[in-house]
Amino acid sequence: MFSSKEDFKQAFGLKLDQEFGKSIQQATDQDAYQTVSLLVKEQLVQKWKDTEDLYRGQSQKEVYYFSMEFLMGRLLGNNLLNMGALKIVEEGLQELGLSLSSIEEEEDDAGLGNGGLGRLAACFLDSLASLGFAGHGVGLLYRNGMFTQRFVDGNQVELPDMWLQGGYVWHVRREEEAVHVKFGGEIHSDEDDDGVLRFLSRGAVTVRAVPYDVPVVGSDMKVVNTLRLWAAEPNEEDLLHKASVNGDYHHFIGHQASLEEITSVLYPDDSHEEGQKLRLKQEYFLVSAGLQNIVSQFKEKGLAWSEFPNHVSLHINDTHPALLIPELMRILMDEEWLGWEEAWEITQASVSYTNHTTLSEALETWPVDLVRALLPRIFMIIEELNERFCQSLWDTYPGDFDRIAELAIIADGRVKMAHLSIVGSHSVNGVAKLHTEILKKREMKRFYETYPERFNNKTNGITHRRWLLHANPKLSSLINEAIGEEWVKHPEQLKQLLKYQEDSQFLLKLNEVKQYNKNRLASWIYDHSGVMVNAESIFDVHIKRLHGYKRQLLNALHIMYLYNQLKANPGMDLAPRTFIFGAKAAPSYHFAKKVIKLINTLADVINHDRDVNEKLKVVFVENYSVSSAQQIIPAANVSEQISLASKEASGTGNMKLMMNGAVTLGTMDGANVEIYDAVGNDAIYTFGLSSEEVLSYDRTGGYKAKEVYEDDARIRYVLDQFRHFSPFSKGNTEFQELYDALITYNDQYFLLKDFDGYVAAQHRIQRDYQDKERWNVMSLSNIAHSGGFSSDYTIQQYAEEIWKLQSVNVLKS
């Protein structure tokens, strides 16, 4: 890497001139961004190659993390950080009159994901490389990432995110590694000379899959791993054939577009399955291209097939890549001529699966007719698999038709992807202790009875490099001053901060850092949305996808309640509060979009009401993304994690906020439970139904939202503001359906049931915050106990317990 500032400055000037023919005075931030990024790429290319040689040359085991989503965000800053060059480059640029942070802003987020699931994959890649594990991402190169969110009259409007248009610096096209993926056609079977049945496909459409590689730089550049993103392109032979038969150039261009469509766009649904044919094509395209490539690399090692699971681990992030199981069977049987038994043993031993949800609307199933038509050979294999599986159940539980019907992979005319994933893998993990228990005891009880040894927990994590070192440099420096830098390698050591719990001087410094970040966010909010917020107020942050179960509406109801109180009693004792939201709604999720409109309406009314806006402000940040999360999180005082207990599998936003000193206001759900266990009762605010209570209501009913409404005057008042003339409804019926969701449809997510507990917890927060020292102690405790949530520990566990990986270090080899 650059050995000194001078070294960097010289290289920068030279590169800028070469690429753009400009002097430093003439360079725009975009020019400077391109220039720095190109220099960084040049610096890591050799280590990237060395890493690959090391992995391929040795009998090194590699894991491939298959995911439909990688929510990477920006790469420049994190690459510099992990290369150990951040300081040199930052100071070098400064001496040239340039600012690294504004240059970083020039990079488009790689927004190839919806939310938690995709961001988890990105954090895992960072940890894999930073710990020196041979682990790679396999994903799709969507030309349109997660949509850009804009508000028009308070309503969400989606704009396409054409993030590749300006040319993406970080990926490298690997033409020579392209493969072909087949769709449709018919399968013919034939006996070969030895009397063995062979399956051949005829009339299939062939799509070319071209990989684009993104380097994943580990800390100290131990290794540089690869995120391989596949792009769909027409296959020239196929085109030639079409052209010679048909000869119609326009028809031909249309055909080309239909093939490229496969990787044209990320489906913008979080915790909900769309069931579109194109989505199924994407899923198969990912696993087929990824696997063909992995299999051919394995073959270059010249080992027996039985060695495959000792050299390759295939992980599927949720069920979206579950077709990997029949696809590996297909390759092993139809192309490598292995028998079923042997192929099955290899497949099961190689594949592991992470479950991310128990929400029924999110569970993936596909109509049998669609799978059969689009993927005829794959469907045959799934059918055979299902038959063998049901037969084995019959052997163990003869006559237990209910059990077999419940567990079958194909039932009611649909292929159940979760069942396929469990049956075809050797490890099934949940993403937080509570979630894994719910899987074992309820949602997958019968699978757990069948395969107890497969089930295990791996609580999610976040990379402290992006979410603390990079997002919050001021806090990182303060920590370094206090306890040295060991924690960067061993984040559990953040616990040493606990010795400052009674050190008023230190607590004041901690508060200064938070205030600095709040001031920074306040001006960012002003620049981005024109709202002036009081940087001394409590920053109460609710950032995540918009979804019924995440209960942003509960937060909104409380804000309406506070507003009404303040209007009635302007002198009431209330610590000034700024409620900050960030959330995208799936474009077809009508209810979620209404909640966005409501919160924007609250913001409009409250922020313009002189009676209250000294004490209350509401900000809905447009286009919540990884980069905006990096701005918001360091400035948060309160972290809203208020999902209905049992519904949020883990959450990772909760961990990022905790690590930056926000205090959690949460239900006992997902990893909130583990945060509670880590910080203890004194540094977290919990409320609401327990998951046991919710699951029992789900089972036996008995909840009547209307009764809560009738018994609680606060709730009645607020809900009636949706129906009658009020500052928020202005006499129209725009929010009637929110009332209907809560009353007519009996409040599916128990907002009214938890309202009282939520208000009480909010009240305790506003009281406690006024004791600044006490609050700072809570904040410190959260930071100190957050190290255990570094994804380094999560990945260490995956590597030891599921993937059986050894770490390597290219530096030392």
Ligand SMILES: *Cc1c(COP(=O)(O)O)cnc(C)c1O
């Ligand atoms: C971490 C993160 C999420 C996940 O947030 P949760 O609160 O765990 O749902 C979603 N989106 C982005 C951009 C993130 O960085």
